[in-house]
Amino acid sequence: MSNETYRICQNCGTVNLNRDYCKNCGEIININLKRKLEREEKNKKKIASEKVKEKNDVTLFFENAKDHKNIFIRYISRFFYSIWIVVLAIGSFLALVFGYIAA
Ligand SMILES: [Zn+2]
Numbered sequence: 001m002s003n004e005t006y007r008i009c010q011n012c013g014t015v016n017l018n019r020d021y022c023k024n025c026g027e028i029i030n031i032n033l034k035r036k037l038e039r040e041e042k043n044k045k046k047i048a049s050e051k052v053k054e055k056n057d058v059t060l061f062f063e064n065a066k067d068h069k070n071i072f073i074r075y076i077s078r079f080f081y082s083i084w085i086v087v088l089a090i091g092s093f094l095a096l097v098f099g100y101i102a103a
Contacts (some may be wrong), residue, residue: 003018007019007029009027009029010029011025011027012024012027016029020033059084059088062077062081062084065077066078
């Protein structure tokens with residue numbers, strides 16, 4: 001009977017045997033499961049905020065300049081825009097790598 005795990009609910013104080021969720025109030029009482037869920041939730045939020053950040057001021061500036069009526073400005077801005085896209089790609093890749101190392 002070494003597999004029996006008693007967990008006391010932090011929310012209502014009920015003692016639960018071999019359960020991940022409290023039988024009384026439904027609170028998560030398995031700390032490992034709770035941490036895992038919290039980490040997944042955090043990752044989801046991080047990915048969502050990164051998607052919003054993608055179209056920042058610099059990107060919008062280049063997108064406007066690309067269609068400028070002066071052909072010279074159009075070519076210059078397209079050149080720098082392609083560099084900017086590469087910088088963004090490398091930056092998000094590094095953020096992903098460091099995210100995995102930190103976790
Ligand atoms: Zn409870």
